[in-house]
Each structure stands twice: as structure tokens, then as C-alpha cells.
Amino acid sequence: MGLGKQAKVLSKGQIDAVLSFLSTTRYPERNRLIFLLSTKAGLRAKEIAQLTWWMTNDGTGEIGYEICLQDVASKGTSGRIIPLHADVRAALIDYRNRVIGFAGPFVIGTERGLSTSPQAIVNMFQRWYRHLGFVGCSSHSGRRTFITNAARKISTVGGSLRDVQVLAGHTNLRTTQRYIEQDVDAQRRVVQQM
Secondary structure (H helix, E strand, C coil): CCCCCCCCCCCHHHHHHHHHHHHHCCHHHHHHHHHHHHHHCCCHHHHHHCCEHHECCCCCCCEECCCEHHHCCCCCCCCEEECCHHHHHHHHHHHHHHHCCCCECCCCCCCCCCCHHHHHCCCCCCHHHHHHHHCCCCCCCCHHHHHHHHCCCCHHHHCCCHHHHHHHHHCCCCHHHHHHCCCCHHHHHHHHHC
């Protein structure tokens, strides 16, 4: 598989640096939520922009334990159910409680509107990574990080790459495999154990 021009996968240190930086921005709760939706839920920029409260709520109207991402908010027919990481759920609850009169249906809004565009989300990530000096990172870096981390851990919980494919919303397993960052150290260790 060629290396191509894929967005870089974020290290734990980079994730921590972004979260630290976002706490100093004008809208820290919103920006933290956007970042976590990318890195801990694997959402695309379009999916973050199109996410509605209805997709995050349970039957009682409270923030649930999964995102029911509808096709209308995803790429093509890649709607799916994504279990919520505890950090994402906490960020959703915190953001919802802090947003005064979140009358709009969309989770992410702006000063000028009740929703935002996918391009605005892409631009936010670009500004954040540029500010931090992260070369090769883009709005897709969080998604690649999520998919790579899921692929590395899925066998420890009895799952397979097919489960990662479903979480990513890919119709083809080959697409999911292209997202997964290789780990040269793991390759060396497995060969030494053979």
C-alpha cells in the first residue's frame, strides 16, 4: 500500500497539546467537543457540522451513550451507530449545559447561525494545527487517529477489523485499511515472536 498524502495520525502528546490549546480559545467547550468528535468518535468534518441533538439524545431527551448518525449527516449512506467515549459524552453534556438557549437542532453552531458548514470545521482544524506547528495534520487526522487506535485495540475486546469498518462507516474494508497507520515497532515485535 502506498504512503500517499494522507492526514497524519495524532500522537497522545499531540492530542494533549491540542486539548490544552483549545482550552485557551474563545469558545473552549465547543472547540473541545469538535476535536473529541473527530478523535474519539471518528466523525468527518461534514458529520460534525451536520450532527443534531436528536442524533445524540436518548429516548428521554438526555445525551445518550451512542450517536445515531443518520445518512443525511454522513457521506453517502454511511450513517451508523457510534458508541460514545466517556470524554465525548461528558463534552456533549457540558457543551449543552453551557450553550444558553441551544434552540437550534444542530450541535455545532456559530455566532451567526444555528449551524455551521463542513468547510468551517475543516478551516478550524487547519488553524489549530497550524498554530501548534503540526505539519501534515488536517481535519481528517482525528478520524485517522480514531480508526488506527480502534484497529490496534479491537482484537483485545474480541472484535475484528470488520467492527472497525462499521464504526468508520466504510462500505469497503480496503478503505478502512488505508486509514490505519502502520506500526513498525509492532511489526518488529511480532516477527521476533515467531
